[in-house]
Amino acid sequence: MVLLLAAATLFVLGGAGVYLIVAVQGRALHGVLGLEQPWWRWAGTGVALGLATGLGAILLLQQPALRPVARRYAELLGPRVPRRWMHVVLALAAGIGEELLFRGALQHWLGIPITALGFVALHGYLDPRDRRLSLYGLYLVACMLAYGTTAKAWGLLPAMVAHVLFDVLLLDRLRHWHAQVPRP
Numbered sequence: 001m002v003l004l005l006a007a008a009t010l011f012v013l014g015g016a017g018v019y020l021i022v023a024v025q026g027r028a029l030h031g032v033l034g035l036e037q038p039w040w041r042w043a044g045t046g047v048a049l050g051l052a053t054g055l056g057a058i059l060l061l062q063q064p065a066l067r068p069v070a071r072r073y074a075e076l077l078g079p080r081v082p083r084r085w086m087h088v089v090l091a092l093a094a095g096i097g098e099e100l101l102f103r104g105a106l107q108h109w110l111g112i113p114i115t116a117l118g119f120v121a122l123h124g125y126l127d128p129r130d131r132r133l134s135l136y137g138l139y140l141v142a143c144m145l146a147y148g149t150t151a152k153a154w155g156l157l158p159a160m161v162a163h164v165l166f167d168v169l170l171l172d173r174l175r176h177w178h179a180q181v182p183r184p
Contacts, residue, residue, distance in 0.1 A: 002086045006093035014093075017100030025108055032104050034155015042154055046161025049150060053143040053162060054169035060139055061173075069132050070177060077171065078178020087171035095164030103151040103159050112152065116144035 021027050034042055061070040081087060098119070107115040120126055125137030143166070151159040 002081060002090060006089045009090075010093040010097040012097070014097035014100040017097070017102075017105045020105035021100070021108075025105065027108070032156055034151075034157045037154055037157070042157040043161060045150060045154060046158035047165060049146060049158065050162035050165025050169070053146065054166040057136075057139065057143070057166065057170055058173050060136060066132055066136055069136050070174070074174045074177040077174050081171055082175065084172065084175075087168050087175070091164045091167035091171065094167055095160045095162075099147075099151070099156050099160045099163055103148055104156050107148055107151065112145060112148035116141050116148050119144050 018029060021032050022029055030036070060066055081090065102115055102119045106118070110118070117126075120137050120140045123140075125133060125140050127133050127137075147159040147162055150162065
């Protein structure tokens, strides 16, 4: 199931993003990716951004007010994604596929703020009935604003690296939290 979800994310979302970028928008994919930048620049920027946003999310979820949100996602994802290789596969697929579609294609039309807000809303983190979840969602909107700004300035590669690292860090932490909960 993990591989199917990863493949769908990478090929369906990423494929749609590439199609929109190249065929509909008429932009060169290598330019959108930022391949003219030196590798160390996009890698370093992506790692720094991914560490900052991923560790920030973990610290935020450890706060007493947001522990119910952390528990909910730990219970949801912990048993479904129990191995680190699964975290890496899902993170790679999401980091590449979602960034191609959202920051690569949709941001070109919608702009950074609307794309960031839409991305987080589509993931279900902005629920007016759940203030705690929405608080975490607002943090994610700020992260996506940073990813969008980075993608606009230096191309998609640093945003992809940041997204992958964010997801790996968070999935690892959620798995750890899931393992700590006593089972009856």
